[in-house]
Amino acid sequence: MADSDMADADAVKEQKLMYGDDAELDEKYPNRPQNPRKTLPFHSLFQDLFNPLLDSTKKNRPPAARRRAGPHGASNLSPHEARRNIIERFIAKWRKEVGHDFYPAMRLVIPEKDRDRAMYGLKEKAIAKILIKVTKINKDSEDAKSMINWKLPGMFQRGVSSSAGDFAGRCFEVLSKRPLKTGVGDMSIGEVNSTLDQLSQTGSEEQQTSIFKRFYRRMNPEELTWLIRIILRQMKIGATEKTILDIWHPDAETLFNISSNLRRVCWELYDPKLRLDGDDTGITLMQCFQPQLAAFQNKIGSFDKMVAKLKPTPEDDSFWIEEKLDGERMQLHMVEDPDAPGGMLFGFWSRKAKDYAYLYGKHFDGEEAGALTRFIKNCFTPNVRNIILDGEMITWDMDVDHIVGFGTLKTAAISEKENRTDSKTGQRPLFRVFDCLYLNDRLLTPYTLHDRRNALKSAVKGVHRRLEIHPFIEAHSYTEIEPELRKVVAQSSEGLVLKNPRSMYRLNERNDDWVKVKPEYMSEFGESLDCVVVGGYFGSGHRGGAHSSFLCGLLVNKNAKEGDPEYEKCYSLFKVGGGFSREDYANIRGRTEGKWKDFDQRRPPPIIELGGHADNRQHERPDQWIRPSDSIVVECKAASVEASDKFRMGLTLRFPRFKQLRSDKQWTDALSISEFMELKDNAEREHDEKEKEFKIEQSRRKKARTSKKPLIVAGNDTVSTAYAGPESKLFDGLTFFIMTDQLNPVKKSKAELEAMVKANGGKIVQRDSTDEGLIVVADKRLVKVQSLEKRDTNNIIKPVWIQDCIRQAEADVGALPFLLPFEPNRHMFYLLDAEQEGFEENVDDSGDAYARDIQDVDEMRAILSSMPKKFEVKFEREAFLGQLEDHGQALSRLKNYMFSGMRVYFSSSIDRDREWEISATLANNYIGFAGGVVVDARKGATHVVVPDGQEKQASNGHVDVAGLARMVGMGWIEKCWQEGTRVDEERFQWG
CATH class of the missing domain: 2.40.50.140 (Nucleic acid-binding proteins)
Structure with a gap:
């Protein structure tokens, strides 16, 4: 068989592997491109694309990609031009060596935009556990712990890892020690895609482990590292999807914005010379699009400038003020369908293109009527045949007739879906509509917001607290913004959105036509x-x-x-x-x-x-x-x-x-x-320090529900950022009964203390119990606290103990978190007499805690003032060093102490090698500088250094060694000196 025939056969086989015999695809994309040759090897992605792109950014690169520079550097080009050249070269190589179907590569290059492949259901810890099984390493080993605790730097004995916070980089460090393949693997991009499809379709850990074993056998550590990044959809290759789509085809971004479909972008726009017609550049029914977004505005004082950006004219200086809702951005599609119950078919998609029709409903009636559609039969005017609405899905509490926070939305929707009656109480999803983009076969995005709003009012009647048109206020001066902002502050709302009524709808854009205004607090x-x-x-x-x-x-x-x-x-x-x-x-x-x-x-x-x-x-x-x-x-x-x-x-x-x-x-x-x-x-000093972080957070377009940072406090100090989610498992298994606010050293409310406990794994109860493990917390002698004291059944802890534990855990980065022992004066609000003596053992005579770091200057001053003016005991260096060892401060980590306690004897070379004598002299200096002692006699030596290559003679007694001393090679001393710490002796030991 000829080589070309073999290539064609391989390509056909790979096509079937990736797409199967899917007649529906052929029908939907009759002109889709077919690759005449097999896809490129998977390693070409990072060798020819990812690594060169990272090199061009001149930033810190992941460990797996740091080993060599990319071949496509061009010093005379700007970084942006260099990145474009790298991408263009890779695409050109693909077209030449594979064909015009670039979809297999595109879905691996920007996996976060691939909507065809389901989510894997795998996060970092789950992948770590699978890799531990695949590599057959002990789950209690350092390497296993380093993957499980990938966010913690410096927690293991063998030095500080450079990959802290980078899970894929941490995996590379572990996998590179035990690779099955040292060279690049032979898996093609097509094979990787078909295997990832299998991974996304299974939820069984056993099957997931089997698939990872397949990858492990056929990939080297660098390939596996990039594979993990693809699975986690955390590429960060130095180029945005906008750049990649634009280089693939001039209309690729436009088509993606109206379809959110990479497959369609790659298969309909495979020829750069063929451009989209005007009718193909608009959104279509039942096809998810990328919505317009509101621009950020972080300077509340510049209302006049904000209004100026809304482009008022002498004839029309109006702008619209809307309340910003705390919900999930949602688009609703409705189209006539004679076969559907009720005659209509619905589609719901979030901003991230997630399909929510299963939850909110596909039809008015029947089994697929969801949490919303079965309640909105009378929502539309009779002449509406099809429509696309843009709005916010929020949670509404009918009992208080007010919006509820976003975190309750999915729970409320599931409950409403299961509830077959139209209940007038409880929480329910409410769709607030603020734009109409398509109506009765007509695309409305080229029309102004004012016209689109008129179309919305003509088509949607609304259903009370189910689907409503979001109200707005027409304003003509920037002075009208502040009173409205005051109102939403009083109502605990999220902020405002200012809109230009003369603007058209722009897909997937943030511009000054829509501006969000949030109170700075x-x-x-x-x-x-x-x-x-x-x-x-x-x-x-x-x-x-x-x-x-x-x-x-x-x-x-x-x-x-x-x-x-x-x-x-x-x-x-x-x-x-x-x-x-x-x-x-x-x-x-x-x-x-x-x-x-x-x-x-x-x-x-x-x-x-x-x-x-x-x-x-x-x-x-x-x-x-x-x-x-x-x-x-x-x-x-x-x-x-x-x-x-x-x-x-x-x-x-x-x-x-x-x-x-x-x-x-x-x-x-x-x-x-x-x-x-x-x-x-x-407050101003702290605000300035955090302004950069705040701007970065905005530029990355993260969710608005972030932790709140402090501005001003009622006391003489600032407080820590409020906890907004799980931070650690420090208090895992503990139950707290917090009775009062905290008064000292800073003021904190009871709610804030409870949030801190929950964020660190603790459980909160609102009444005392007979539970022996219950931790009672108070800082005020209220009536209920005095009552508990009289019962004399519980110690009562001050709230500062909670913060001390959290601070100590944050300070001891790399160490396993532990709870601080209670200190009588600092931590105990009420102490049982029987436990007084035991708690006093947690501090020294001056009140200095053995387990907790001193927090501030005032505490240091108080401790020093309680100490005697003169110390009778002389300072003993060896006793001090021994005390450091007792407290876990390993001297082996300090270069000038790493050989402390060692007595080293250098064995003579049989051949009286001159090179050995020079190395021994240099090593002798290393030993002395690092706290060790070189001895001339075998007796009392802890280590014997044997010339390299003479270990056999040493074991036969031909080399002069000590009986109980450990025998190591010269390489061990040199490696210790190079690393700055005492390394494992096993690789250098023959005794």
Whole structure:
């Protein structure tokens, strides 16, 4: 058989392997390209494409790709041009050596965009467990632990791994020690694809392990590393899918935006000379598209500039303000289908092109009527034959008639799907529609948003709390944004979206036609301010006749005594009216009733200074005022601090919101001017440090539900970022009963403490029990806490112990996390008498903890002050080093101590080799510098160094060695010196 015939036969066989005998594909893509030759070897992907692209970025490369430079460097080209050249060369090679069907390669190059292959259901730890089985390594070995704990650097004895946080890189380190193939494997790209299809279709660990064994037998470690990246869909090769699609075909990105289908892009656009017609560049029914996205806006103060970007005209200066919903972006397709129950067929896709028709429904009636479709039969006007809607799927709680957080959406949808009745209570999915992109066979994306909205209103009637048109406000000035933002802050909403009603719909774009506006505290805000109320403003409507908002101030000098001119004196800082409940108003009224005085602008109270010029400080004048000594302390949230002449401080809080009444605080405990300015400086410094991280987070377009970073706190310090999800298993198996907020060393609410415990694997209960393992936490002596103390059945722990455990675990990166033993003074709020002595053993005589690092300067100062002024005991070097060893600080990791305790005897060479004598002299210096001792006699030696190649003579007694000493080669000493630590002796030992 001729070579060309053999190649054709291999190509046909591979085509069947990848696509099977699928008549439906031939019918759907009658002109799809056929490769006349077999696909390229899998290793060509990283040799000719991935590695060269990573080289061109000049950034840190994964270990597997770091071994050699790519062959396609071009110093006279920009990095972007160099990357384009690399991709163009690979595609040209494919066309020449394989054919025009580039789909097998494309789905491996940008696997995150491949919607044809199902998710594997494999994350890092699952892959690690499979690789441990495949390579047959002990699950308790260092290598096994390094893969399982791939995020932890430096936790193992043999040095610090450079692949911490890079799972594929960590796998490469392990696999490269035990490869079945040292050269590149023989699997083709087609074979890899068909095997990955099998992997995606099985959920059995046994079958998954069998498939990985097949890869392990036929791939070298570098190939396996890239395979793992493909499975995890975490390529990061230095080129975006936009660049790759554009190089493949000028219309590839356009077709992908309207179809989200790589197969269609590769099979319909295989010839760069054939371009899409105008009718082929628009979205189509029942075909998922890439939606338009709102641009980020991280400077709330630039509302005027934001409005200017919305392109107002003299004839039409309007823009639209919509509430930003906390849900999942969803597109709804509906088309007539005579065979469908109810006559209509539905499709639902998320922004990531995930098909949700199984959940929300395919038909009005029958088995495939889901959590939404069976309730919206009367949603559309009778003339609607087909339609595509763009909107947000949210969770609505019917009991409180309010939106619920995104995390409840899927649970609510599953519950509603299983519930066959139209319940008027509980949580349900609600589709809020804000755009119509297709109506009765007409594409609407070329039309303005204003026209599309009119089409939406004409086609959709809506069903209450099932499918509704999302409302908007037509505005004409940037000054209208802030009041709306205040409203959504008060309602705990996510923010606003500003839209240009004159704009067309642009697929898969973020531009200034849609801009999201979020209060800065959504991403930067942490704790709050405790301020004294000095004024009240009467409300209107249902709040008429009572104070609806309050003026808060800062104490000028909280240490001033009665009779002093500064006693009780306050400067106005902000006005707050949002966040109060009926109960809050009632509590405030009850505590201040009869103590308010009408504000007389002709004779203003001397102890309360308002904003404005010195001769007329009347800005934000309250209707009534109250003396601080008669008043209350309130805790308020804020987005940020900004300059303002409306308040005496010259500053104010942006978007302040009431959080809680601090009935536990006296007026003298409220913030003073000096304390506030110190907090402001700390907040600004921390904000600047985190601004870069925040911008990177936005540029990567991550989910908005990130951990909240602190801005200002009610105390003298900043607090740690609030936990937003699982961080560790530090408290796994422990149950906590948290009774109060934390007061010291920083203030934290009970909810924040519970979130920290949950984020680190702990369980929370809301009442005490007889459980012996229950950890009771309190920092205030409330009635319920005193009651528990009288029972004398439980120790009560201060909340600071929780934070100390977390900080210690974060500080000991690489070590297995452990719980700190309780310290009597720092950690114990109430200690049972029987356990007093045992807990005192956890600290030394000066109160310094044996197991916990000192946290700050104040703690160090307190420990030093409790120590004796003079120490009678002299410092003993050997005893100190021994103590370090006892505390787990291995001296072998310090270069000048790594041979400490060793007595080394150098055996003579039989041949009196001059090279041996030189090496022995150099090694002698290594031993001495690193804390060891070189001895001249065999007696008492711990190690005997034998000349290389004379181990046989040593074992026969021809070389002078010590009986019990360990025999090593010169290579062991040289390797230890090179690595900077004592390495395993087994590879160099013959004794």
